[in-house]
Amino acid sequence: MEIPYTVEARPDTGLYNAKVGIWLFLASEVMLFGGLFSGYILLRVGAEPGMWPHGWQNLTLGTINTIVLALSAITTLMAWVACKVRQFDKFKFFHACTLLCALTFLCIKLVEYHEHLNHYEIHLTDGTIADGDMVQNDPTQDHIVISGRIVTDEKLLYDLRSQKNIEEKELTIPRSQIQDMQSYGPWHNNYLALYFTLTGLHALHILGGSVVIAYLWGPGRKMWKKDPERYTNRVEVSGLFWHFVDLVWIFLFPVLYLT
């Protein structure tokens, strides 16, 4: 038994099966991220005035990641073109670059996550709030050390963009003065919940795409010798997915970093 149109295009649709499949899959992905983005809109619109964070992200790292992904989109395209003109060495080079970009992106993402999770908002018994990166949190000691500042109004912590030159210094806080201490994880507020969920899901997509590309680059390349056209189709289909994942980031970056 042979299933028709696995390699060559069906004349009346002009597409091979997998290309129809991947576009349908991407349509469903649009709805998945669409559901999450609609959640973003509803929660942001419903937030209390002044309580939606601005400027909480590391813009430098975010920009680098955007560029890294944009580069990977180009190399993915070039890899497919190399397959089309049957230059397998070029394909190997370009898709190695794609994988490198993906790895870089994920590493930077981890650094960003670490920055958030190491950042603490500490409510003190005197009613003020200490806020900053944890420097020392040794359970045997009766105090902790953070690098940050003390504010009286919580709203000051939310809009960081309008405050220039925030002065940060090392603060030693006795544990007896701590009323409540919470890191900037997804539990901290809805913005961070959305941030971790959206970027986490996106990172999972990057990971999934990388696994597929790594497979094609590694053990999957056996097919190149047997059936280069089918192999090229596989590269194209995985490339379509990769471009979609890049596109999601193009929406995530302004929505989470710039506004």
Place this chain on the structure above:
Amino acid sequence: MDERIEQFPPYRKAETHGHDDHGHDDHGHAHAHPGFWSTYIFSPDHKVIGIQYGVTALSFLFFGLMLMLLMRWQIAHPGQAVPLIGWFLEKMLGETMAPHGVISPDLYNAFGAMHGTIMVFLGIVPLAFAAFGNYVVPLMIGAPDMAFPRVNMASYQAYFLGGLVMFISFFIPGGAAQAGWTSYSPLATSIPTHGQLFWIIGMILLITSSLLGAVNFIATIIQLRAPGMTWMRMPWFVWTQFITAFLLLLAFPPLEAAAVMQLMDNVAHTSFFLPTGLAVGGHLANISGGGSPLLWQHLFWFLGHPEVYVLILPAMGIVCEIVANNTRKPIWGYKSLVYAVLAIGFLSMIVWAHHMYMTGMGTVISTFFQATTMIISIPSVIILTCLFISLWGGSIRINTPMLFALAFLPMFGIGGLTGLPLGFNVSDVHLHDTYYIIAHFHYVVAPGTIFGLFAGVYFWYPKMTGRKMSEFWGGVHFWCSLLFMNIVFMPMFAQGMAGMLRRMADGGANYSAEVNSRAGGDVIGGLSPAMMSLHTPILWGAICLGIAQIPFIINFFWSISHGEKVGDNPWQSTTLEWQTPTPPPHGNFAITPRVYRGPYEYSVPGHDTDFTPQNEPDVPTPAAPKVPTPAH
């Protein structure tokens, strides 16, 4: 081997070209000596997967029915131990859930939530869409298999895992999910059981399964139609599966997004759906707050309403095939049916908030969704009307599939028409969350969809096994099911209009006039003794409905080896699935068929049989027209 296939011109000789070194040789080896595992368990063959889906889904349907029987007992006899199996419940589910065999309110809630979940996501969708779609659609369009056979296999495996996760959740401490099949937050997140976590993970697996299935179905229908099988020559069943696949593809992901957010609420302690100031068990919850319970409802019903059409459309498609086949005449208004199902597919995406009139989301939004809800009833009525008119003037053949198909029409009609008062937000205020709703949607889904599915099982069984199921026991199954379905669901309309709310573990006893009168003069009225006493006939109707399924189960297995042997086309049908050997071999068609005509050419004047298969060439015999006019 059907000789008719052989004589039609082949468009492609599968063995001579195309099968060279295109990387399919591994495929060939796998089937050289197929063992048990690769033939029946890990098979990429769409027919095997269809049967796997069918048997699993029928089992889950039966399990869901059992849960319902336990709930009906609790409603009719609140606080009394379940007879016969009470000890078993206590042993399996623990003393807190079923003390001394009595169904605790928590257990009742778990059964309620899981009955809905199992029936919808593990029973009907897999049976209607995945089982029938898998088995029948590729055959109907003349394809050798689905476009992505291995994805198809993965789809079943994800479904099976999802079902397993759901099933296991009954036995964990705290029991299964208890927040209804809709899992409204914050209730779903506040109940102290990990059952909800199991529910979410199970749902994510099931959504993945539907997604893989939907992509596969659409790609198959777009790409693998046999030559000559134009869009308007497709049997209407294929159209319904096509639209259903689109609904699954586009409506399920928002629920997946919602499930991910609820998972985060559960695991990472976010507050997507938890509002500020939420109190759980009398204490302020330790959450950041600011979430929106409405967001869950919007995302859930954005799936939930298209889901209703996912449930009903395949059943309509099955009924349409059977009606055309057994009236021996073309279906009336084929094009209207196609356009109606397209319209339903589109409109079903914009009616979801009619489930939410009582949430206070605003009158303007309510008005919009009320309008779209009324509009979507038009294509539904068109479909039902076309099927009814098709009966007109037909010489109707009565057999078991036709009995179920005929019963589908009025039963679905009752379900549909009783939905109109729910679609108007004014009358919905009174009827919302009462037994009226239960009666309404069960008429749509139980004597509606499930009857359609039974019709399909009886109809395609000969294609799967080469034998017919017993007509006599089929008749017993049908008449008993029809009678007891109505005994179960008809009284609920009255109970609902009298104000009996759903989801009450004691069946409303606490709000009955009897209890109220004991409370003294402060409380007047309540559910009348007449309404309360309806619980008993419903319970017995439900038990008899359960018993009525036994002939079906026995018939189903007995007929595999003992049923009446039949040929390749026992119903004398026109569509392509009957023009292959029975049961179809791996690859379905010996030679890819060519399609020359529409799907319902029954009783064509001048044709020697009363059915003209789709793959029969137009010109009867080349010799006939050449005969010169008779000499005088």
